[in-house]
Amino acid sequence: MPLSADNPRSATPQDHLDAVKKLLAKQRLVEDLVHRQASDDGTRKAAIVESLVHKQNLAELQKRLDGLHPADVAFILEGLPLADRLVVWGLVRSERDGEILLEVSDAVRDTLLADMDSAEIVAAARNLDADEIADLVPDLPEEVVQDIIEAQDVDERARLQSALSYPEGSVGALMDFEVVSIREDVTCEVALRYLRRFDELPAQTDSLFVVDRDDHLKGILPLKRLLVSDPDIEVATLTDRDVASFSPDSDAEEAAKAFERYGLVSAPVVSADGRVIARLTIDAVLDFVRERQESQELAKVGLREEEDLFSSVWQSARNRGPWLALNLCTAFVASRVVGAFEGSIEKLAALAALMPIVAGIGGNSGNQTSTLIVRALAFDQVSAANARRLFAKEVGIGALNGALWGSVLGIVAWGLYHNAALGAVMALAMLLNLVVASLAGLFIPLAMERFGRDPAIGSSVFLTFVTDSMGFFIFLGLATVFLL
Amino acid sequence: MPLSADNPRSATPQDHLDAVKKLLAKQRLVEDLVHRQASDDGTRKAAIVESLVHKQNLAELQKRLDGLHPADVAFILEGLPLADRLVVWGLVRSERDGEILLEVSDAVRDTLLADMDSAEIVAAARNLDADEIADLVPDLPEEVVQDIIEAQDVDERARLQSALSYPEGSVGALMDFEVVSIREDVTCEVALRYLRRFDELPAQTDSLFVVDRDDHLKGILPLKRLLVSDPDIEVATLTDRDVASFSPDSDAEEAAKAFERYGLVSAPVVSADGRVIARLTIDAVLDFVRERQESQELAKVGLREEEDLFSSVWQSARNRGPWLALNLCTAFVASRVVGAFEGSIEKLAALAALMPIVAGIGGNSGNQTSTLIVRALAFDQVSAANARRLFAKEVGIGALNGALWGSVLGIVAWGLYHNAALGAVMALAMLLNLVVASLAGLFIPLAMERFGRDPAIGSSVFLTFVTDSMGFFIFLGLATVFLL
Numbered sequence: 016m017p018l019s020a021d022n023p024r025s026a027t028p029q030d031h032l033d034a035v036k037k038l039l040a041k042q043r044l045v046e047d048l049v050h051r052q053a054s055d056d057g058t059r060k061a062a063i064v065e066s067l068v069h070k071q072n073l074a075e076l077q078k079r080l081d082g083l084h085p086a087d088v089a090f091i092l093e094g095l096p097l098a099d100r101l102v103v104w105g106l107v108r109s110e111r112d113g114e115i116l117l118e119v120s121d122a123v124r125d126t127l128l129a130d131m132d133s134a135e136i137v138a139a140a141r142n143l144d145a146d147e148i149a150d151l152v153p154d155l156p157e158e159v160v161q162d163i164i165e166a167q168d169v170d171e172r173a174r175l176q177s178a179l180s181y182p183e184g185s186v187g188a189l190m191d192f193e194v195v196s197i198r199e200d201v202t203c204e205v206a207l208r209y210l211r212r213f214d215e216l217p218a219q220t221d222s223l224f225v226v227d228r229d230d231h232l233k234g235i236l237p238l239k240r241l242l243v244s245d246p247d248i249e250v251a252t253l254t255d256r257d258v259a260s261f262s263p264d265s266d267a268e269e270a271a272k273a274f275e276r277y278g279l280v281s282a283p284v285v286s287a288d289g290r291v292i293a294r295l296t297i298d299a300v301l302d303f304v305r306e307r308q309e310s311q312e313l314a315k316v317g318l319r320e321e322e323d324l325f326s327s328v329w330q331s332a333r334n335r336g337p338w339l340a341l342n343l344c345t346a347f348v349a350s351r352v353v354g355a356f357e358g359s360i361e362k363l364a365a366l367a368a369l370m371p372i373v374a375g376i377g378g379n380s381g382n383q384t385s386t387l388i389v390r391a392l393a394f395d396q397v398s399a400a401n402a403r404r405l406f407a408k409e410v411g412i413g414a415l416n417g418a419l420w421g422s423v424l425g426i427v428a429w430g431l432y433h434n435a436a437l438g439a440v441m442a443l444a445m446l447l448n449l450v451v452a453s454l455a456g457l458f459i460p461l462a463m464e465r466f467g468r469d470p471a472i473g474s475s476v477f478l479t480f481v482t483d484s485m486g487f488f489i490f491l492g493l494a495t496v497f498l499l
Numbered sequence: 500m501p502l503s504a505d506n507p508r509s510a511t512p513q514d515h516l517d518a519v520k521k522l523l524a525k526q527r528l529v530e531d532l533v534h535r536q537a538s539d540d541g542t543r544k545a546a547i548v549e550s551l552v553h554k555q556n557l558a559e560l561q562k563r564l565d566g567l568h569p570a571d572v573a574f575i576l577e578g579l580p581l582a583d584r585l586v587v588w589g590l591v592r593s594e595r596d597g598e599i600l601l602e603v604s605d606a607v608r609d610t611l612l613a614d615m616d617s618a619e620i621v622a623a624a625r626n627l628d629a630d631e632i633a634d635l636v637p638d639l640p641e642e643v644v645q646d647i648i649e650a651q652d653v654d655e656r657a658r659l660q661s662a663l664s665y666p667e668g669s670v671g672a673l674m675d676f677e678v679v680s681i682r683e684d685v686t687c688e689v690a691l692r693y694l695r696r697f698d699e700l701p702a703q704t705d706s707l708f709v710v711d712r713d714d715h716l717k718g719i720l721p722l723k724r725l726l727v728s729d730p731d732i733e734v735a736t737l738t739d740r741d742v743a744s745f746s747p748d749s750d751a752e753e754a755a756k757a758f759e760r761y762g763l764v765s766a767p768v769v770s771a772d773g774r775v776i777a778r779l780t781i782d783a784v785l786d787f788v789r790e791r792q793e794s795q796e797l798a799k800v801g802l803r804e805e806e807d808l809f810s811s812v813w814q815s816a817r818n819r820g821p822w823l824a825l826n827l828c829t830a831f832v833a834s835r836v837v838g839a840f841e842g843s844i845e846k847l848a849a850l851a852a853l854m855p856i857v858a859g860i861g862g863n864s865g866n867q868t869s870t871l872i873v874r875a876l877a878f879d880q881v882s883a884a885n886a887r888r889l890f891a892k893e894v895g896i897g898a899l900n901g902a903l904w905g906s907v908l909g910i911v912a913w914g915l916y917h918n919a920a921l922g923a924v925m926a927l928a929m930l931l932n933l934v935v936a937s938l939a940g941l942f943i944p945l946a947m948e949r950f951g952r953d954p955a956i957g958s959s960v961f962l963t964f965v966t967d968s969m970g971f972f973i974f975l976g977l978a979t980v981f982l983l
Contacts, residue, residue: 028760028879029879086761090760090878094879094880094882096885207726210726210727215723215727216723216724216726216727217723219764221703221705221722221764238723239699240699240700242691242694242700242722242725242726243696243697243698244695245695274785275786275789276512276568276570276571276574277568277570278782280764280781297764297781298762301759301781301785309874312874313870313871313874315870316866316867316870318867318870318871324871325885325892326892328896331892332895332900332903335867335896335900336903338867339860339863339900339904342860342863343904346860347908347911349855349856350852350853350855351852353851353852353855354915357849357852358848360844360848360851361845361848364841364842364845365838365841366851367837367844367850367854368834368838370851371830371834371855371858371971372827372830372833372834374855375830375963375967376823376826376827376830379800379801379822379823379826380819380823382800383800383801383802383819383822386796386799386800386802387797387806390797391808394574394577395512395578396577398578401808401809405808408812411812411816412812415812415813416816416820416823419816419820420820420824420827423827424827424831479859487855
């Protein structure tokens with residue numbers, strides 16, 4: 016995005032990170048050199064050189080950081096190993112600490128906060144709004160939170176306490192308090208004059224919230240409409256009354272869908288009695304969507320956001336261990352199914368070679384079904400009325416694919432082991448396991464949804480458990496009955 | 500989101516869908532009744548009754564649809580089986596066809612377009628902007644596209660051809676042409692007067708693009724700043740010159756990241772010589788992000804967006820078949836690895852029962868690593884400089900988890916089969932396979948990225964292939980060497 020050569024945004028965050036890395040490397044080079052000289056000529060001269068070049072280098076780094084958007088500084092901090100990260104963090108102006116803490120990932124935020132003392136954290140919070148502080152609070156020590164709350168003025172403290180009272184995943188946890196509202200019985204001229212009293216309107220303000228004398232929401236007045244309208248017209252005439260508004264208790268996910276569906280930029284948040292108390296912006300919604308998506312992506316393989324690229328081996332292994340243990344348990348049960356047929360396998364070792372295919376393709380096929388169902392659940396497209404239709408469809412596909420690929424594999428097995436009966440058992444087992452996989456792919460997400468769990472996350476463990484165990488059981492069972 | 504009882508947006512799209520389903524069910528009930536009566540009393544009276552109730556019902560449905568946002572109508576169409584979907588589609592006013600086609604998913608769009616003749620499609624396109632038509636074109640028959648292009652006026656045709664010339668995934672494919680620009684040498688007063696000549700500014704207009712006499716981009720003027728400023732100030736004074744702008748050839752994903760990072764609502768798209776030619780809005784960016792995410796989610800299990808909940812069994816099986824075939828091939832190779840050790844398995848059938856555990860946990864562990872790497876790649880956080888560190892870290896975690904869970908399983912196997920050597924082989928195989936899995940989880944996504952493939956999509960097939968084959972090979976190989 017070239018605008019001019021000295022435009023900081025024309026460089027990508029990656030360019031900034033590379034430049035910072037280069038400066039840090041230069042720094043280390045100087046330090047190395049000085050340390051090597053130190054052992055030869057004594058330390059005094061070396062210390063002087065070091066401190067001079069050091070200072071020059073650091074000043075250059077600091078100047079670069081000062082010119083960057085907080086999101087870009089966050090990107091740099093996330094891209095650096097811990098030692099370098101803390102050097103850079105030390106160079107960030109303390110009045111920017113707060114906004115940068117808001118931008119970095121959880122894992123990196125923890126490392127930065129660990130490097131700050133209570134006074135620094137309280138000072139950082141002083142530059143933030145109530146809703147922003149509320150976002151940081153879960154990562155802060157209890158006593159620091161108390162200090163921060165006490166450092167606020169009365170209004171801000173009330174807002175902070177209100178923002179803190181809503182659980183993650185609610186609109187209340189995403190909303191901010193930078194509301195600009197206008198009475199409906201004034202003219203546009205008055206509205207424009209009122210706006211001119213602001214130094215600048217809050218970010219992402221695309222409309223004014225139109226209220227009555229008691230702050231009850233009446234609708235919204237889009238700025239773009241205000242701008243094109245005759246100043247003598249009354250606000251009420253231009254007010255859009257068919258607007259999406261949310262309660263602080265609303266589900267943030269539902270709100271995100273509404274933002275997407277209706278192309279919203281900001282929307283009012285109203286109390287139970289219809290008063291405007293806050294607003295929700297596309298910025299907060301987008302952050303929420305991305306974070307939820309990421310943590311879901313990680314949770315699917317048993318990871319939490321606390322781990323980043325540079326976490327220690329020990330910390331990472333602890334983070335990943337429980338998931339492996341869970342999978343170990345399910346794999347163990349599947350293994351016992353095989354164990355029950357050890358007699359058959361001793362007689363016909365080909366069974367051991369073929370059984371993973373039956374189990375594996377069942378898992379693949381079941382995952383296709385469950386991915387579709389999880390997606391349909393997310394879009395509220397599964398209902399009691401169409402469940403029967405889905406059931407018939409998925410079982411049909413399982414049977415069709417099972418018959419097709421079962422036949423292919425049956426013929427291959429026949430050719431490979433010169434055993435037609437083995438081929439037939441293989442084909443039949445594939446067919447049956449793909450039908451089982453379809454049913455599992457359909458019912459496991461539905462059951463998880465019913466029991467209030469996120470079907471996107473745990474479905475695949477259960478599914479693999481079913482398709483593995485049943486795949487082994489069906490194949491080895493059929494083989495024991497028909498072949499031995 | 501309650502505002503008033505008769506506010507259509509206070510109901511969720513699900514409520515609308517339920518209401519439509521109820522009306523459709525009532526309709527079917529009447530038809531059934533009439534048909535049953537018809538066989539008793541002859542057809543004339545029945546036909547009269549049917550047509551009357553029919554009409555009344557349909558009128559009610561149509562009225563309801565007319566009041567809904569296009570996105571809500573799209574939601575309803577997506578939630579209905581084909582026959583009902585076409586009934587509802589027939590009731591949508593033809594001037595709304597275009598905007599609704601834009602909102603529905605690919606699979607549903609295909610079914611709706613199949614129900615329209617060329618003239619209807621051309622008429623629907625007449626109500627759309629050039630960039631919107633360009634979004635539909637990939638789904639339309641060649642000759643209809645020609646008709647649509649010919650039906651445009653000269654300006655729109657040029658825009659349409661420009662929009663069509665950019666590939667999917669570029670900014671050019673997302674941009675629209677509703678640019679509002681202003682010269683920098685005028686006063687705010689003049690700017691405001693200019694704006695008042697519009698009936699309404701385009702959706703998602705949060706700033707004016709400031710240009711010179713030749714349409715070269717100079718910066719942007721946020722509407723919220725224009726509103727609070729003294730009318731006598733020159734536009735140039737208020738212009739924000741540090742702005743993100745994009746070229747139509749820019750990567751849409753990079754643009755999406757910039758929107759997210761800097762909280763943008765709209766941004767100018769400029770030609771190579773710096774002229775403003777179009778704009779990019781958060782609405783288009785959000786659609787892009789969601790669609791890409793969804794299609795990635797589906798592609799991971801070998802599905803394409805062409806399949807929806809109500810696709811036919813045959814169509815769905817064809818959609819899912821190739822993925823199963825690919826997995827069949829890799830499973831077959833893994834099976835041949837086992838086949839090579841059939842002699843060992845005949846002698847010790849316990850190997851067959853234990854080998855799926857080694858392979859399976861390897862797959863789980865490798866998927867954890869590759870998920871982290873894929874995510875880091877998406878955020879540009881993997882570089883040559885930190886690759887070595889990542890390598891050491893991932894191998895360390897693999898070894899640590901392998902030693903831990905390998906020991907656990909080794910002891911379990913020992914206890915189960917009263918064979919200490921078997922337990923030791925099991926433990927060693929787990930350790931080795933988890934290290935292999937770490938390496939595979941690290942290098943497979945990096946290699947895919949290097950070869951220009953999306954690492955999020957294909958990584959898991961390759962990974963499972965490696966962890967299965969190597970898991971079987973390591974375990975059975977060690978067992979053959981040390982146990983037999």
